[in-house]
Amino acid sequence: MNIPESIQRRDFLKQLGLASTAALATNGTQAWGNEDIIHPAAKADSCILIWMAGGMAAPDTFDPKRYHPFEKGLDVNKILSTFPAIDTNVDGLQISEGLENIAQVMDRGTLIRSAVQPDLGSILHSRHQYHWHTGYVPPITVAAPHLGAWMAKVLGPKNDVIPPFINIGQRLEGVGEKEELKAFTTAGFFGSEFGPMNLPYPEQAVKSVQPPEGMEPGRFSNRYKHFKKLLDQNPNRELMSDFQRESMLRSMESAHRLLQSKEKNAFDLTLEPKDSYAKYGDTRFGRGCLLARPTR
Amino acid sequence: MHFSPIHILLSLFLVTQAAAEIDFVHQVMPILKKNCAECHTDGKKKGGLSMNTRAEFLAGGEGGEVAVPGSIEDSYFLELTASTDLDERMPPKGPGVSPEELKILKQWVEEGMIWDDAITLGSSGWEPQMKPRIVKLPKPINNRNHPIDRILDHYLQEKKVSLPALASERTFVRRAYLDIIGILPTPEQLNAFIHDKSSDKKTKLIDQLLAEDVSYADHWLTFWNDLLRNDYTGTGFITGGRKQITTWLYNALKGNMPYDQMTRELIDAKPDAAGFINGIKWRGSVNASQTRDMQFAQNVSQVFLGINMKCASCHDSFIDRWTLQEAYDLAAVFSEEPLELERCDIPTGKMATPKWMFPEIGQIDPKANKNERLKQLAKLMTHPDNGRFTRTIVNRIWAQLMGRGIVHPVDAMHTKPWSEDLLDFLAVQFSQDGYDLRKFLKFVMTSEAYRSQSDRLKSSPGEEYVYKGPVPKRMTAEQLMDTIWQVTGTNPNLPEAKVDRSPKTTPRSVSESKDLPKIEKVTAKWIWAPDPQTRKIKLRTSIDLEKQPAFTSLLATCDNAFSLRVNGKFVTSSREWTRPAFHEVSDFFKAGKNLIEVNAEMFGGGSGFIAQLSFGKEKGANTLVTDQNWEVQQDKKWIPAKAFHKYGAGPWKRILDNAVPSQPGQSAFDGPSVRAALVKNDFLMRSLGRPHRDQVVTSRPAELTMLQAIDLANGAILSKYLNEGANNLKAQATDGQKFVNWLYEHTLGRLPTNGEEQIISSVMTDPKDTQQVEDLLWLVFMQPDFQIIR
DSSP states (O other): OOOOHHHHHHHHHHHHTTTOOOOOOOTTOOOOSSSOOOOOOOOOSOOOOOOOOSOOOGGGTTSOOSBOOOOTTOOGGGOOBSSOEEEOSSTTOEEETTOHHHHTTGGGOOOOOOOOOOOOOSSOHHHHHHHHHHSSOSOOSSOOOOHHHHHHHHTOOSSTTSOSOEEESOOOSSOTTHHHHHHTSSOGGGOGGGSOEEESSGGGGGGGGSOOTTOOHHHHHHHHHHHHHHHHHOTTTTTTOSHHHHHHHHHHHHHHHHHTSSGGGGGOGGGSOHHHHHHHOSSHHHHHHHHHOOOO | OOOOHHHHHHHHHHHHHSSOSSOIIIIIHHHHHHHTHHHHSTTOOGGGOOOSSHHHHHHOBTTBOOOOTTOTTTOHHHHHHHOOOTTTOSSSSSSOOOHHHHHHHHHHHHTTOOOOTTOOSSOOSOOOOSSOOOOOOOOOSTTOOSHHHHHHHHHHHHTTOOOOOBOOHHHHHHHHHHHHTSSOOOHHHHHHHHHOOOTTHHHHHHHHHHTOHHHHHHHHHHHHHHHTTOOSSSTTGGGTOOOOOHHHHHHHHHTTOOHHHHHHHHHTTOGGGTHHHHOOOOSSOOOGGGSHHHHHHHHHHHHHHOOOOTGGGTSSOSSSSOOHHHHHHHHHHHOSSOOEEEETTEEEEEEOOSOOSOGGGOOOOTTSOHHHHHHHHHHHHTOTTOHHHHHHHHHHHHHHHHSSOSSSSTTOTTSOOSOHHHHHHHHHHHHHTTTOHHHHHHHHHTSTTTTBOOOOOSSOOOTTOOOOSOOOEEOOHHHHHHHHHHHHTOOOSSOSSOOOOOOOOOOSOOOSOSOOOOOSOOOOEEEEOSSTTOSEEEEEEEEEESSOOSOEEEEEEEESEEEEEETTEEEEEESOTTSOEEEEOGGGOOSEEEEEEEEEEOOSSOOEEEEEEEESSSTTOEEEEOSTTSEEEETTEEEEOEEEEETTOGGGTTGGGGOOOOOTTOOTTOOSOOOGGGSOOOHHHHHTTOOOTTSOOOOOOOSOOHHHHHHHHHOHHHHHHHHHHHHHTHHHHTTTHHHHHHHHHHHHSSOOOHHHHHHHHHHOSOTTOHHHHHHHHHHHHTSHHHHEEO
16 A cells, blocks of 8 residues: 555654644643642653744734834834734633634643843843753853753653754854854753754755765665675774774664664655645745644 | 762752752752761761761661651651750751751651762862872883883782783874874875884884974864863854964964963963953853853863862852862952852852962962962962872873873862872873973873773773773864865865964075065966866976076965975965965075976866976076976876966966065965864864863763764765765776775775775775765775774
8 A cells, every 4th residue: 555655754753753742731720829839740752842033022922011003103112012912712811913823722832921031241142042942041161951952861762763852944054143053952061962963954854864965875775784794894893892883883873774764754844745835834934843743 | 989070960950950849959958068067077977977978878877877768757867956955966066957947957858858979968088189299110010111001010910900912003003193193194104114123113103293293283273172162163252252362272282382381371371372261251141150250260270170160160069179269269360350259149248369279389469460360370380389280181181192081080180090100100200391292192102001902891981990901082073074084185275273384394594685576577377287177286397407596586376275395395385376475495406407396276166376486586597487398197197287378367367466575384375284173163073072162171972973973974064075085086096906905004004804805896896986986985984993093
């Protein structure tokens, strides 16, 4: 039986569990500060963090204030929310007009309106991002691991072929703060073993699990076959049966297993039906979300 | 007892992660320190009770157990601390534990007495001496006379470990090249060594490698950049909150500046070395442990003394004896303003006094101004009685050469060394040798220990490590790049680092007074190989002279790079076509036939080399110019070069008119091949462990991870090098077996076995196929005995 490839991709995603939605709040519990707080047991075994860097104005999205429609010449001090608030499916929780679809699923989310930013000076994006991604306000005395590296370290890979921490769509090129931007998507002091697999361009993600440009898959797998044969013939193999060699060969094996596996289809966006592109937005961000998307 | 820094940090983070409400480190520890530590830690066990660790505390004292996790009733110590009867109360003296503190202790017990294994209430068990210690060498065993062997041979005997066998000559040569200059011996260099019959050839090789100033600096720059957290880009540079020390550092390495002088210039900072002590000025509000003052305290103590002041920057350290006060006092040496202690970001009201931690050899005058204080600290740091200073650096270098420190980790110098005698001996030797880093490398590398076969370790060596021979080292990201570039000829074109890499050629004092008249008429032509797309070419010509010329001017440039020799001697080079070389070079010529050789390289786009030599200042003097009479090497044959353009034509116009006279061997864009330490970090190097240098880094990852393996298997950067490399090597590859032998000897230091040859012959079915060459290159570069230095 032939399974359409688009389904294959989703099946793989399901197997990987790459994509269970992050466990968020249970029904409408609200804390008032004086009752005993019951922490829900952590059930999520994987997590997608959608990072929307950039200037989304809170009063016109998730934190509406008094509605004051925009008019020409409006004094800047009077600008509050330029859109009216709308009800959501959570009692007492309102968000801005324009987010009607989101309003209908707010019972499945937790809205944090209490975060206060530290003063980190001008040109501050990267440092705030460091804070949010690692939990630590930079600078600190050590290189802090990214949230994803914590998961990689504590939970480990869900599927032994796919790396446990995948970083999709991060702009690492051409921006003034690029070195600093990179600084927080690392495993920090955990060591690179727990670091991210970086897929900066979602539509090119498949390239990171394919043979290098211009190399036929046959040539690629042959090359690895020959590699293993050469190892067998290495006259010094007994002399170097040490941990460094072993870990090197183990890692080469894992890499090639991924690069020759069926799971690598999970990285191939061309296998998605065209209408998914439209739904998610045919942009770098939208395609990134599509790449990370859970199966439904 | 000691712990690796990673482990410690991890436990600190995990402590705060734990579900418990009580935080041991911040809430319980201060109570226990204040009330219990005096009588129950650091070897003191009143009533048989020791409380250095949780395990000891739970084990109890003479009267049985005193603490039971989870049970307030069974935890007798709670009863004792709560007692109002002063005869039985603990602690017996002082005001005792307050009701609030008792509440915290009770809750802590109830929650299971969370206390991480890595955290000790006492100070650590080992306190190194301050003063250097003269070690009396044991008698040599079996005539192994080198002091290192005399100590180690006895150590091995004591540990009942058999002497490691000597490594093969090939292994030794490869190791020595990679350790001193960071690149591989060529097969010619390797075989020259093997065929050398002299008995002192190993020492000779080491001397010869150590004399390669530029290559030595190119390689060791990586280690020192990591240690002094120097980089070309990154956090802080964007707002000028950070300065490089590259030029100073490179010159120090190239000129072999003694380490004590380096240290003085770093602490009592020379302007171009000040980037080190000034650290990174972060924008906005910064937590109290990351001000420039505190960075100073942390970096100075870590780098020069292997002391971790990071913990003590927020609170008295939980893992060693350093206190918040000591960290701030050291920071105050650097601080412009009076400095108030902050504990975990909360001001304490206490002020710091500028001083350092070891008054036994002298102290800083707290009233002196900042410059004077730094001068005093620099002097104390490099004081002949500061044994910690020398032990720290010799241990670091030992770890670089031998794969593992005598003290491990190298930044925890309060940890007991596996051989105190060896460490103390090396430290004294180093200072007696004038803090000469290269001399110290030679000292270690001339021991039989360095020349031994490496130890086969089944797992990463832990605390119970016993020396059995050198530990194999994984190539650093920079070494891997350098060696791959070296074999494939794919080095980058221009360095990022602003450094002077000209070899110190002093060709019989070229006179500076000889003025260089402008060349009136350039008749030279732009020449290249017949195929203008050839990337690398060799050119040559010769000229007969009746006598040595009194005056000779050389004017030359190349799109993109060239280096020129006369009669085998290096004269000049340039990697930037807009900067022609223009020198007086008569000293390089002699009566009779003179050979002029040029290595030229095109980076892409246009190609061309042009040169004009004038023998004499007068009009109509004898000249030699580039034209079709020059020869170019093609397929190992010399054929006439092709003259493509007259001077003034082509994309270069009249570029030679801008030439500025300079000394031979000193052109600004000079160049041996550009090395990895001199260029910015890229994705591949970053993946392979080249760090962001926001913090001091003193060791690189020893094992290859899966993500790194993916980058090596299919990453675009490596693929590009292999692809270009296969092209560069395509003519050579047609030699078939000869090429394979060359490749094996160059990369692995040995010839392929019959078995390997057979497999390779099934890869290389058609030596003209560059894809096959590319695959072969990958196969060889991925061998563990390529990437691991044994």
